[in-house]
Amino acid sequence: MFYLIFVGNPALFEIVALSLRVSCTALIFSTLVGIPLGVALGSNRFVGRRLLVTMLYTGMGLPPVVVGLFVYLLLSRSGPLGQLNLAYIPPLFTPAAMVAAQSIISLPLVAGFTMAAVMAVDPQLRLQMRALGATKVQSTLAVLREARAGVVVAVIAGFGSIISEVGAVMIVGGNIEHRTRVLTTAIVLETRKGNFDLAITLGVVLLGLAFIANGAMLYLQGRTIEE
Amino acid sequence: MSEFVYQLREVAQAYATRSVLQVENLDILQGEIFALVGPSGAGKSTLLRLLNFLEAPSRGTIRFQDTEFSPGQNIPLALRRRVTTVFQRPVLLNRSVWDNVSYGLRLRGQRDADALVRLTLQQVGLQELASQRARSLSGGEAQRVALARAMVLQPDVLLLDEPTANLDPYNVGLIEEIVRELNRENGTTLVLVTHNVFQARRMADRVALLLEGRVIEVADVESFFNTPCDPRTGAFVRGEMVY
Numbered sequence: 001m002f003y004l005i006f007v008g009n010p011a012l013f014e015i016v017a018l019s020l021r022v023s024c025t026a027l028i029f030s031t032l033v034g035i036p037l038g039v040a041l042g043s044n045r046f047v048g049r050r051l052l053v054t055m056l057y058t059g060m061g062l063p064p065v066v067v068g069l070f071v072y073l074l075l076s077r078s079g080p081l082g083q084l085n086l087a088y089i090p091p092l093f094t095p096a097a098m099v100a101a102q103s104i105i106s107l108p109l110v111a112g113f114t115m116a117a118v119m120a121v122d123p124q125l126r127l128q129m130r131a132l133g134a135t136k137v138q139s140t141l142a143v144l145r146e147a148r149a150g151v152v153v154a155v156i157a158g159f160g161s162i163i164s165e166v167g168a169v170m171i172v173g174g175n176i177e178h179r180t181r182v183l184t185t186a187i188v189l190e191t192r193k194g195n196f197d198l199a200i201t202l203g204v205v206l207l208g209l210a211f212i213a214n215g216a217m218l219y220l221q222g223r224t225i226e227e
Numbered sequence: 228m229s230e231f232v233y234q235l236r237e238v239a240q241a242y243a244t245r246s247v248l249q250v251e252n253l254d255i256l257q258g259e260i261f262a263l264v265g266p267s268g269a270g271k272s273t274l275l276r277l278l279n280f281l282e283a284p285s286r287g288t289i290r291f292q293d294t295e296f297s298p299g300q301n302i303p304l305a306l307r308r309r310v311t312t313v314f315q316r317p318v319l320l321n322r323s324v325w326d327n328v329s330y331g332l333r334l335r336g337q338r339d340a341d342a343l344v345r346l347t348l349q350q351v352g353l354q355e356l357a358s359q360r361a362r363s364l365s366g367g368e369a370q371r372v373a374l375a376r377a378m379v380l381q382p383d384v385l386l387l388d389e390p391t392a393n394l395d396p397y398n399v400g401l402i403e404e405i406v407r408e409l410n411r412e413n414g415t416t417l418v419l420v421t422h423n424v425f426q427a428r429r430m431a432d433r434v435a436l437l438l439e440g441r442v443i444e445v446a447d448v449e450s451f452f453n454t455p456c457d458p459r460t461g462a463f464v465r466g467e468m469v470y
Binding site for chain 2: 122124129133145
């Protein structure tokens, strides 16, 4: 039955493709910012670090719906960013706005878990690499490489937090057919309409995607541990 | 080139308000084995970090070969790379022995130095373990990997921070022989930090006693152990409390 629905329903492909596009783009952004941030917080001591770490931990538990509300207020036409009307500020009810919200949700997770992984590396390693002639960047990369199993977990956690969230994408995306409808918002809609077959199929597809993505990253993690 | 590899003048190091090192005058000669002895907390490891330019002194000047450095002055990377340290507790990368030994060479962009890595592994007796995970080695083998990754860089100065403190007599003897050979064959200057006076006596050309961050006495090995000038040196050599 699922197979028939999947094959016979081109809208499903569209929804799956948009879900992956939005979540993967958000994950790339949060990884690009979150890993360097986690490394910086995990390997440096500076004034205000404790406050930043506390904010990061708070961010790790942010309810997506609150993030959605925050991004909505920022991007709405009367909001501080929306009223600027700049080309690179995404308007509401677009995939770009959904990417912005999901990036905010996953960033603290990627940064926080990366920080924990870096802090677990022997602090003497950096000194010993420096003694071998490493520059600061080279010794940081050595530490990051030693922490790679934990960094993979950080990316997995970041992806898991956004592929399955519904609150933020519903608020900033609006669940518009052919434009911003993703798996989670489609499941909500189909359930409300009483289309349980389609809702269950969408749920299975979502679970399958999460399973495949996590399995792939766990495979990578396993390899890094075995290396 | 100067006969001195290091000349320290009025060098002091303090962390926050705590002074840990005050060296008025210390010279280390090119090609010698120089031992720094003293009890724990005397400032020996701090002095090694200064000599490796891993941290800058609070005040004073360090002249390395023909270049003088003052606090706050930028140390050129190429110059810093002429010195390396083997630490008491080796922290190895979670990779193979070969990767660990070649790490410093890769940092320097030398990617075609397989023969040198192979030769160094032979010198430390680890050629059979080249592909083994470094984290699976015994303490003595791990320390030899740490020594090999330093030796392969062919530094002008090798700093040894109690490299045999946690090892069994067999590995102590092995490592002492390897570094002695390095000094003899390559002319590498060795600065050995140890609290083992017997090791200092076996290894060193000259010995310095460091107490509470100050150099108490520097002398050639015979004078240091047989006719020390300072009574505290005599007491330390005899194993008496000198704090």
